[in-house]
Amino acid sequence: MTNQNTPPKVIGESDCFLEVLEHVSRVTQLNRPVLVVGERGTGKELVAERLHYLSERWSKSLIKMNCAALNQELLESELFGHEAGAFTGATKRHQGRFERADGGTLFLDELATMSMRTQEKLLRFIEYGEFERVGGSTTLSADVRLVAATNVDLPQLADQGKFRHDLLDRLAFDVVTLPPLRARKEDILLLAEHYALSMCKEMGLPYFTGFSANAVQQLHSYTWPGNVRELKNVIERCISRWGENPDAIDHIQIDPFESPFRLVQPSSDTTAIQPERSSLNTIAPQPIKTNPNPDFPLDFKESVEDYEQSLIKAALEETxxxxxxxxxxxxxxYHQLRGSLKKYSLLKTTPDNIEEHEH
Structure with missing residues (x-):
């Protein structure tokens, strides 16, 4: 956690990561939108914070918004604000994120989830610095530096008609692409030790025992699809389970669900055991065998009716x-069966007075 108005601490020595930091430093002083692209867990929000706190806007507000956290109607209201009575429940005027970020920076995460209508309003703000509250007619303005982030290919979405090309052009004044952790091999152990030390401090442990060669091999051989966020969770969980063991950590349990008793979803070709609905199901009737190679030509309707009658007769005999x-x-x-019995004139084959016993 960083202090207010302080650039966040970044950890990494790999060439590709240092190049990203240099790239970020070059664009901090420009009052233009920046698009941060990277897989989940690569640190896009960290870059947004760095862009803000190293800029001339560092003393103003850094406002964050996850565009996937709200439905599109609420997202539009949250970004641009709304007037009292704009919709059901809007009892008073609401100041949106753009107004709150005036003079500072607005970070929009998960940008690709934004609707086309909201994209159009965002485009207008980028071009003119103007917007209107939902339900309002007054044009407002704000001085906001926009930083947006995504983990999808926006140019591809634009080609598919799912994202505005003109908005992409404005947002992509400069694009910072973050490398995945698997491309930062030199940083994996460095980050792991950092998170391990922090967790030891949090737990009040006297010291960090370190990683064995086997544990280091595990860290380097795993692909880390969740990137730095996943690494942090894995290491913190590892330390919490290792506790005060004085030996070096020899095994990294990457999958928290790993267990000899792990639940396994049955395959589709496996017949699941069904719970008994009543004692009637303890003995199931034998299935009626059908001829896999019928003699053609045949009367389809008659054959189906014959099979249906055979099933009904078997069920009656079973019960x-x-x-x-x-x-x-x-x-x-019960009424469906009675209808079929009448249809096939099977009621007369039913033993007398059986209905009286059923009631």
Whole structure:
């Protein structure tokens, strides 16, 4: 955690990461939008903070907004504000993020989730510095430096008609692309030790015992799809489980679900054991065998009716002609079964007075 008005601490010595830091330093003083691109967990928000606190706007507000956190109607209201009565529940005027960020920086994360209508309003603000509150008619202005972030290919989305090309052109005045952790091999152990020391301090442990050669090999051989965020979680969990063990950490449990008793989703071709709905299901009727190689030509309707009758007869025999229980075995309602019995004139084959026993 960084102090207010202080650039966040960054950790890394790999060439590709140092190049990114140099790139960020060059654009901090420009009052133009910056687009930060990278996989999840690579530190896009960290770059946004660095862009703000190393700029002349460092003493003003840094306002953050995750565009995926709200539906589009609420997002538009949260960004631009709304007037009282603009919609149900809007009892008073609400100041949006652009107004609150006046003189400072607005960071928009998950930009690709923004609707086309909101994109159009954002484009107008970038071009003219103007906007209107939802439900309002007064044109407002704000001096805001915009930093946006995404983990998807925006040019591809634009080509697919899912993102405005003109907005992309404005946002991409400069693009900072963050390298994934697997491309920063030199930084993996450096980051792991940093998070380990922080966790030891948080837990009140006397010292960090270090990583064994086997643990280091695990750290370097894993691809880290969640990048730095995933590494941080893995190391902190590892320290919390290792506790005050005086030996060096010899195994990194990367997957928290790893267990000999891990739940496994049954495959689609495996018949699941169904719970008994009643004692009637303890003995299931034998399935009616059908001829896999019927003699053609045949009367399709007649063959289907014959098969349906054979199923009904088998269910009745299985339940000793208890029609309600037979309907349950067939997955039918009682009235559906009664209709089929009448259709095929099977009621007369049912033993006398069986209905009286069912009631």
């Amino acid at each position: 000793r002609f208890n029609q309600r229980r037979a309907a349950e075995l067939l997955g039918l309602s």
